[in-house]
Amino acid sequence: xxxxxxxxxxxxxxxxxxxxxxxxxxxxxxxxxxxxxxxxxxxxxxxxxxxxxxxxxxxxxxxxxxxxxxxxxxxxxxxxxxxxxxxxxxxxxxxxxxxxxxxxxxxxxxxxxxxxxxxxxxxxxxxxxxxxxxxxxxxxxxxxxxxxxxxxx
Numbered sequence: 001x002x003x004x005x006x007x008x009x010x011x012x013x014x015x016x017x018x019x020x021x022x023x024x025x026x027x028x029x030x031x032x033x034x035x036x037x038x039x040x041x042x043x044x045x046x047x048x049x050x051x052x053x054x055x056x057x058x059x060x061x062x063x064x065x066x067x068x069x070x071x072x073x074x075x076x077x078x079x080x081x082x083x084x085x086x087x088x089x090x091x092x093x094x095x096x097x098x099x100x101x102x103x104x105x106x107x108x109x110x111x112x113x114x115x116x117x118x119x120x121x122x123x124x125x126x127x128x129x130x131x132x133x134x135x136x137x138x139x140x141x142x143x144x145x146x147x148x149x150x151x152x153x
Contacts, residue, residue, distance in 0.1 A: 001029035003117045006106040006140075007078070008036040009071060016121035016151035017082060021089055023119070023149070030092045033082050034109045035075040037068075037099045072097065103136040103143075110146055118144055121151040 005020040024031045079095040086093035098105040110118060122137040141148055 001027055001116045002113050003027075003029045003031050003119060004106070004109055004113060004115045005031060005033045005082075005119045006036065006102070006109065007033065007075075008038045008102050009074070010038065010102075012078075013121040013151060016119060017085075019149070019151055020119040021082075021086055021091060023117075024086075024091050025089045029116075031086055031094070032109065032113050032115065033079060033086075033093060033095045034106065035079055035095070035097050036102045036105045037071055037075060037097060038102045101136070103139040106136075106140055107143060110144055115146050117147045117149065119149045119151065 001024075003020065003024050005017065007017075020031065020033075023029070075097050079097070083093050083095050096109070098109065106118065106120070109115070118140065120137055120140060122135065137150060141150070
């Protein structure tokens with residue numbers, strides 16, 4: 001059995017990580033952990049900073065590169081932490097960093113690894129909010145060709 005744990009800066013929780021490690025350990029499964037550097041996150045950050053007047057109309061290239069570099073550095077550190085936790089539990093674990101839109105990259109990883117299960121997390125939302133705003137998690141629930149466990153934090 002192959003299980004994917006998909007993470008990004010906006011889609012992760014310590015509980016989901018613990019759940020994934022516990023689940024694959026119990027099942028004797030292999031764990032693939034992907035961290036998606038979601039291409040929309042830096043733009044959203046700069047849009048908010050511009051809206052509140054913290055930065056000018058257009059952020060500098062250096063600022064954009066610094067944010068992207070920090071984002072990647074956090075991903076590398078978190079993946080290594082998860083890999084070490086998996087090793088301590090005797091879980092076969094492989095990690096990867098992907099870049100692009102979260103749902104698309106996650107669907108690609110499911111196909112690439114022929115995954116049997118996907119574990120993801122999302123923040124709790126009201127039913128009305130879910131109806132009004134379709135999310136990457138909703139897209140995965142509709143399109144993933146494998147079983148999905150969604151941890152709501």
